[in-house]
Amino acid sequence: MVELKKLENGTTLIFEDVPSSETISIGVYVKTGTANEGDYPEGIAHFIEHMLFKGSKHYTRQQLSTEFDKIGGYNNAYTTKMYTCYFCKTLKRFEKKATDLLLDMVKRPLFLEEEIVREKKVILEEIKMIDDTPEEWLMDKLENEIYKDQPLGRMILGSPQSVNEIDRATLVDFHEKYYQSNRLIVSVAGAYSESLKEEIIEQLTDEQSISIDEEQPNMHFVEKKETYYKNELEQTHFMRSYAAPSYNDEHYYATNILNTILGETMSSKLFQVLREEHGLCYNVYSDFQSFHNDGLLTIYVATDKENVDASSALITEVLKTLLNDGITQEELDDAKSHIITSFLMASESNQNKMTRNARSIMFHNELISNEKFEKAINQIQLKDIKEATKILLEAPYSEFILTEK
Structure with a gap:
């Protein structure tokens, strides 16, 4: 309770x-x-x-x-x-x-x-x-x-x-x-x-309550491609980041699932294509974070500098294939199962309960129960994933590389 x-x-x-x-x-x-x-x-x-x-x-x-x-x-x-x-x-x-x-x-x-x-x-x-x-x-x-x-x-x-x-x-x-x-x-x-x-x-219980007028501004996403150099790096670090939904956006849960399908597990598209099929890297993943009015979906690859162009091309190919060919119902169900299982397992920890409740109030202004979260995830359909992929591919993105001089 x-x-x-x-x-x-x-x-x-x-x-x-x-x-x-x-x-x-x-x-x-x-x-x-x-x-x-x-x-x-x-x-x-x-x-x-x-x-x-x-x-x-x-x-x-x-x-x-x-x-x-x-x-x-x-x-x-x-x-x-x-x-x-x-x-x-x-x-x-x-x-x-x-x-x-x-x-x-x-x-x-x-x-x-x-x-x-x-x-x-x-x-x-x-x-x-x-x-x-x-x-x-x-x-x-x-x-x-x-x-x-x-x-x-x-x-x-x-x-x-x-x-x-x-x-x-x-x-x-x-x-x-x-x-x-x-x-x-x-x-x-x-x-x-x-x-x-x-x-x-x-x-x-005190009277410390000074109102601060803080309207959450819409951020402007800057599209850039930058390369930075450092000495004595064993690998080149590559990141591509897309503008993504906020945590109260109607596409938030679909993008959450898309992120899991894209690069959050060993069976994810990026892991299977870049690492398992092409052997271009050891570490590859995607990460989705949201703010009040904005969000970022970031893809990360650590690889040899000679593999950066190939990795970037494959990331684009994976995303376009997701949009054009979509995913199967089985893949969607597997992603849902992964997200719900991870969420419910974490909910067994008092520390995670504490965090989840506080973040629910801060971000959604309501308590998101296990049942409500599971329902929100299970309501996502194949068409929602396709729409989230389309929105992502149409969004601005930036690429950043850190490599050895």
């Missing part, structure tokens, strides 16, 4: 009871990500994520680490284009301690000067780590160029220059503006107590 509650200040609370579980997962989701940064230095949303672990009103940096470790909890955080998440998974007996730690760090961070100086060095090292990971570097570059000078084009980590621009006053200002109560979703899944619900409501 899932209970949804909205406080007067706008905070959304979601509780999914799993009585037989020995664990509880608690997530605090802030409807603020890199795309919300506006005129702030690029990467500030991610910098805030780091800083919230560096001391709060009731816990020092060391105490936060020690207390999370003491309860054996798995805690972490991450920043996306659309939101930031702080979460903890622990035994149900530690539910109140885990909640207290999370809410204190999210609501009442200190932003100590010495911690800011130290964490800048950490984030600069994180940027270097991405620079040393060709696949991640190219994906960041691709999104940055496709949405050039637009909110979705901002780099999550920022650049060395933008990170060095961030100071305490900027962090405090961003937190006060974008961590308002009406931007918070607290999602709980597992064997929680009634007293925990009461405590969460008590801690989050």
